[in-house]
Amino acid sequence: MSSSLSFDLDPWSIGLSGVDPDELERRESVFAVSNGHVGWRGTLDEGEPCGIPGTYLNGVFERHPMPYAEEGYGYPDSGQSVVNVPDGKLIRLLVDDEPFDVRRGDLHRHEQRLDFRAGTLHRELDWTSPAGRRVRVTSTRLVSFEHRSVGAVRYRVEAVDAEVTVTIQSELVANIDHLGVHHDPRVKETLEDPFVPLAHAGLGTSATLVHRTRHSDLGLAVSMDHLVEAAPECDVRTDVSEDLGRTTVTARLAAGEAVEVVKAVGHEWSASDSASPSALRDRAEAAVAEALRGGWSELADGQRRRLDEFWACADVEVEGDPRLQQAVRFALFHVFQAAARLEVRSVPGKGLTGAGYEGHTFWDSEGFVLPLLTYTAPDAARQALLWRRSTLDLARERAAHLGLSGAAYPWRTVDGQESSGYWPASTAAFHVNADIAAAVALHAAVTGDQRFEEECALPVLVETARLWMSLGHTDDHGTFHLDGVTGPDEYTAVVDDNTFTNLMAQRNLRAAADAARRHAEAARGLGVTVEEIGGWEVTADVVAVPFSEELGVHEQSAGFTRRERWDFEGTEPEQYPLQEHFPYFDLYRKQVVKQADLVLALVFAHDAFTFEEKARAFRYYEELTVRDSSLSAAAQAVIAAEVGHLDLAVDYLAEVATLDLDDLREDTAEGLHMASLAGIWMALVAGFGGMRHGADGLWFAPRLAAPMTGLRFGVKVGGRTLRLEVRPDATTYRLAEGPTLRVHHFGEPLDLEAGVEVVAPTPAPVDAGPRPTQPRGRTPRTVEVALASISD
């Protein structure tokens, strides 16, 4: 798992020197640029060598058949896969008729760098062709935060020491091979050549292709246009056919002369029945024209402007280790990129950085990504939550199909329809509904956005509350149970009273009641009665919370602690991840935890546990948790910090921080893990900052641990920016604007006035006891070892 990519160290960017053709897939994920609507993987401009040539549009997918060995009622009959849309980032280069290729000739220098403030992927290279012609190439690529459908490249070629003829072929290519995660030949076949050409056009320096997806019936237009600047004169011409647009620029350059092409690519799509091919073509072409109007500099300025605004509040500064600093900004940048221009779309598990998980969106978007955005880029978070609101009817239909009331959101989806083919780990994992409910409730509470609460949060809360009421039942002793469900831990499934699910359902019911009382008229419009609200409140009070009196710990689910422990001693390192080496039935029936589940409940439902309960539970589940999921270490870091195991918390922080950069799951090639990137922030802010959202606002309990000597972070609350500076002995709170804000520091209220710094001391550390142990071989690497793996 050790990386052979060593990133260079910079607080505001991440870069790589040289090109290792075997490592292109990872590089392309790390260097992906996106605005949440369009995503371009960090390929080399000229298209070859290439790992996975991804260009994705949020929401553009193809349907494929779902095969089952044995059918069952309620199984989805079709799946969804994100597909490569026509690729406009390609720029091929010929030097005196010799194609430029990093694998040929003499590559003196090659550097690629993703800049977190500029919002660009920058590339510089210096190359001598096999025929001895030397050129310097500089390219800068961006996906615009200001022009939603536009990606752009500035590509500049300079003749170094002799006259050369340079040909730049700027292309737009449809039906590029798709990297499939499916093995079934029918599925693969369906996903080959997903686009049916509808129209194409070329004129001057521009070309446009219009397509339709074969099965999902989405219309799509991609257009490109160019600004060409060259010291000498040059030839420009454009050819276009069904699946290819190509603008060719040929220039004769004397030594020291350069040719520069600025290319803008516009991407527009919609359901086939809501926009004609010509309407889509016009939109794409207009977007390109608009983007090129101010030239490259305006595009680049727009990026920086949007990012300055983001960083002003969101930036997290870590003192003590530059690699942690780089990692957290890398994470924040990618999460922002994934959401910046969503407009009622979701943040998929991999953002738009790869086709992993088929481009699907899961519960971890609401569980990890959207809370971060709610605190740092609330407009982006709102768009993603509005997407869930927009799919509420589909979720209602799904619930009805399952024989339930309210709404049952899909476990995995692109367009809102359930696309999972293994129900014990999907349909049964009803907690996705409570996770979504928690995210809308948090957003309403943190932003104070009344309209959002009424129009988005309320209906989502009401329908998910109704789901719980129909899913659960109250036993003869008056306790409410949710039987036969699956919690976050995917090594335990179809259990009774998963504590995480139950507590999240409890919060869901209370939030629904709360919102319905405060928006009484809107609630009535949803058919909510006073009796229904009362039912939610009464039920929330009697939700079962399994607890082992014998062991004095909360149970992950009813009976969990009575089960056999996994044979960790007999499990070899190469048998992880366990799901690839052991059958589900065996994992499910034993005490082995893939990812934080009860421990995640300690974070998400933090006020349902005492400090002692948290400490005991954390110690118990540490012994069982193997972290075969990228969603685990962040929650473990947060609770480790809370219960006083700060050194362990730092190790978990380092694991989250290196997950993608060190490719710990060996799947970074398929895209970055958005939730895990958000987890870096969560480990720092909720872990070392001790931040929790309670009924009466924000609570902090900041404590540092080596190697961190200082930590600064900010959150937006009700439109106001609050920044904290944490030092070992004290924390400084600074509210930028607005009315007084009450927060809590280690339980003590602080009333913060705008512009006034408040310094609060750090209390003496708690005695946390001996460091908890993990299963054999699953202890996290120390922070030193982990960080050394990504750069030195």
Add this chain to the structure above:
Amino acid sequence: MSSSLSFDLDPWSIGLSGVDPDELERRESVFAVSNGHVGWRGTLDEGEPCGIPGTYLNGVFERHPMPYAEEGYGYPDSGQSVVNVPDGKLIRLLVDDEPFDVRRGDLHRHEQRLDFRAGTLHRELDWTSPAGRRVRVTSTRLVSFEHRSVGAVRYRVEAVDAEVTVTIQSELVANIDHLGVHHDPRVKETLEDPFVPLAHAGLGTSATLVHRTRHSDLGLAVSMDHLVEAAPECDVRTDVSEDLGRTTVTARLAAGEAVEVVKAVGHEWSASDSASPSALRDRAEAAVAEALRGGWSELADGQRRRLDEFWACADVEVEGDPRLQQAVRFALFHVFQAAARLEVRSVPGKGLTGAGYEGHTFWDSEGFVLPLLTYTAPDAARQALLWRRSTLDLARERAAHLGLSGAAYPWRTVDGQESSGYWPASTAAFHVNADIAAAVALHAAVTGDQRFEEECALPVLVETARLWMSLGHTDDHGTFHLDGVTGPDEYTAVVDDNTFTNLMAQRNLRAAADAARRHAEAARGLGVTVEEIGGWEVTADVVAVPFSEELGVHEQSAGFTRRERWDFEGTEPEQYPLQEHFPYFDLYRKQVVKQADLVLALVFAHDAFTFEEKARAFRYYEELTVRDSSLSAAAQAVIAAEVGHLDLAVDYLAEVATLDLDDLREDTAEGLHMASLAGIWMALVAGFGGMRHGADGLWFAPRLAAPMTGLRFGVKVGGRTLRLEVRPDATTYRLAEGPTLRVHHFGEPLDLEAGVEVVAPTPAPVDAGPRPTQPRGRTPRTVEVALASISD
């Protein structure tokens, strides 16, 4: 569900008059003839019209890919499907060049009759062709009990009132369309034309086709030959090509003259690598020659001889309703047919009467069918158990692949490899292993066959005992648990401590210990130590048996009675079977029982419960049991009778008795339910006869209920035939031969001497309380209504 087939009433046969082309599929299942090696569905001889033209050879199957929406460790990558082997039962008839077809011309009479003593399917018809030529046709079909690979037909055509030219085309046809249960196009494609032709030959009146299955690589030779008798002279010639052999007999018949063809068809197969095509051909041709040597009369005599022997012990006589009488003999005949000439093969779920369940064998073979055969045709039972022994290595490999010790038998299979694609209802249903263990142990105990016990029972018991030891665990309080398993009830899955499974595992452990102690040397050869035996015994004593103190009933699994009850009141009749209208997750998490599970434990582990516990449990689970499985009513009949609800027991008996004849599951077309047929015997013998096998031999508690006025049945114990005659007031026991046999009559020992009748009185009835109730709409039909549905 009501039948439109009305069978005529006869104690020793079942017949149908007329032909309804829409009902052919069911008729073909009911009229199937088989010897366990070869199975011919009851098609019309001339092949058209036809429902499902099945010709099956036990063990001949094709492999097909198993598609999964999401892959998992341990999922089988290929499935198995029984395929139609070359069909030799076809005899086409032309009358003056006009093809005979029941749908054309004038069919004066058509009768088909399956004779339980003759072992033949007899057919008579009288037809006038559209051109006005009248013939009488008599055909008799059998699959030989004496010539294992041979099926035969005697086909006789008589000119009635004028001279006609009669042409009989006797055919052998390969690659006939297969009725598939799969919807996946890849699977369907694989199962089309499964046979690759290897050789063919024809000579005189004989033809042979040799094939190989494309994927499973089995070699197969089918040969036919004929004896032709005609009053006048006739022409005979044979043509043969890759997939077709045809012998054509043409005769000119004067009025009153007849032509008769006796056709024998031999079927031989083996794995391609263990017999050459020419060896198979020779075997098939030799079998045919041998079968035809004595002409039709010897073939027919052989059938009757074998059946006389079977009926001498096995016959069950029911007085009081001729339809019950017919149904139980129908059942016994089909079960005997399915097993008569197995030779180390299994009894598939549908025998060889159809391709339902893909021709797979399940646990119900050992649970229901083989106990019947152990008591009535022990040699046949032994062959099926030896098949399980022969697949023990595959079961060991499967266990190892699952990370378990010992042997894990497949949930469904043709050749012994797991072929199930939905693990919660297959891999997790480990009870199949205990069911097999119980069947081998019972067989050894009932037959007293020491060699069988040592060579077959012992290794199976040892390896299944080892499975339980590795599958379960002993908790801190010293109780042994089997977590995450699925019991017989398919509406509850992946639960802890399924009572049926736990008690069957307990018996498995004890039987293994017992056998290992008595065959110490053989046990040592299997690596069994004294310590291991001790471990089995100690563990058996501490197996968890979930019991609700609050309700005073045994739980089907841990926590079962705490769960929400299914909304039976809100479930409409057309929503059954529930699995077709509700998702698994919802069925699994509620109190709803598809088929007897805890109640089956009351039967199979009868000595683990007191009478009061049985009565309480039966009442409790009656309210929850919807009988969406054919495996339920028999067990319910047995326990209803035991706890004193004799009228309910009769209704359940009637349900089992009419399941296939009245097509209650709407799937008789795909073959008869062997386990349910055995269930008729079980309901009568274990239910009304009260027969149980205990450690000290057979226990009886016979009680009749209206409409039964008398019941006679027999069992073979240690080679001796014991027959009982049950009357309302007393039961007469008669041991045919051998040393004294001790049995129990209502708990009192009776020592039976050969040839001496012992009459024992029936005790006064117990007060069973009010009749238990079933879910709304799931009360069984009364015996009168049920029996009226099949004939009147």
